Amino acid sequence: MxxxxxxxxxxxxxxxxxxxxxxxxxxxxxxxxxxxxxxxxxxxxxxxxxxxxxxxxxxxxxxxxxxxxxxxxxQPEMPVGIVSLADARAQLNMRPSETGDDDELRGFIAAATGAVERALGRVVVRRTIVERHELGRTAEVLLRRVPVLSLTSAVTADGSKTWDPANLPVDSDTGLLKVASGESLVGDVDFTYVAGEVVIPADYRLAGLIIIEHLWETQRGTMGVQLGGDNETYSPGRGFAIPRRALELLDPQLPGVA
Structure with a gap:
């Protein structure tokens, strides 16, 4: 300070x-x-x-x-980024010696990662998730973040009861966890699991790079008067922080797109 x-x-x-x-x-x-x-x-x-x-x-x-x-x-010890700093610098055609804006670029990478994941409605960059569910006695629960790669633990908030992850198989795409054997889930249960893509698809990465470039250019006033950056019209719920060409990489069925 x-x-x-x-x-x-x-x-x-x-x-x-x-x-x-x-x-x-x-x-x-x-x-x-x-x-x-x-x-x-x-x-x-x-x-x-x-x-x-x-x-x-x-x-x-x-x-x-x-x-x-x-x-x-x-920031977390392991930063969450859909692309590397080197990838972002290459997208902006920066020379190796141009490192003065690296901290700003890291912020854009984090913002682009969040934007891509919100647009997709799923976790892209693999990371550990901890979430609490208030449960009556039940044999299944729907984890909120997908795709689920593995369940690490399931334990009550007070630590008094645990369940063996081996007995709690999870459907990766839906996040539906079921008790295969043993006692039902009950109480305030904290689930720790790993979610994200094993390999980030190329179109997700490209969308992230386009968003980073867009944020970089608008920050420096180089986009002209087109707020959308792509000669696009505004659609309700679709802000100009994400260019249309990036959204189309993530969701081809945009309103008004055949």
Whole structure:
């Protein structure tokens, strides 16, 4: 975290005290020590994160009295991306030395991945899913994210009861899990499973690259006046963040398309 502290006259000033509070993604808080500025007024704190997700921080100083707040997001250890950074850079015809926009590109890759998965209604990039189901006594449950590659565990929220995944076969395409043997499922049950494509189809990857290129160009104002980017007309529920040619790769049966 970095803030520049100034006194009432606007001159840089080292605070007499500084208290930093960071609210972590799980709701807990930490209060790292704030070191004495190396340069007058420039308060800098290095914090090593341990959780993925949104962090909210607030710094309060006295002498002078100031307060600052902001957020930062920590990505998972294994980033979820439909294409690699190298693929995105190649799509934009970037030279190997042009690395200054890599962080922005990573954000576009994450956004394009989410857009593709929402358009398809299924998980594309393989990852671990944890979801809770409130169940009466039942022999089957429908997992929400497909395709399901494997079931890792099934355990009640309080940890008092577990089921052997070997006795809970899951239909990959529908996510329907059935109890093949043993006790029925009951209570608040947390299912941990792996979902996604073993091999991401070429048309999904190309759609992702088109979306990334579109986001890149609109960010830089190079698309002209066509908000859709493809001389397209707006369809309700179909925003201009996804070009029509990308949607057609994902769903050829768009409204108005023969």
């Amino acid at each position: 970095a803030v520049d502290v100034a006194d009432a006259s606007g001159a840089p000033a080292d605070p007499a005290s500084a208290d930093l509070t960071i609210t972590l993604p799980d709701g807990s808080t930490v209060s790292p020590a704030v070191p004495t500025p190396a340069t007058t007024g420039q308060v800098r704190v290095d914090y090593v994160t341990s959780q993925a997700g949104r962090h909210v921080w607030r710094l309060v100083t006295s002498g002078p009295t100031t307060a600052y707040a902001d957020v930062f997001d920590v």
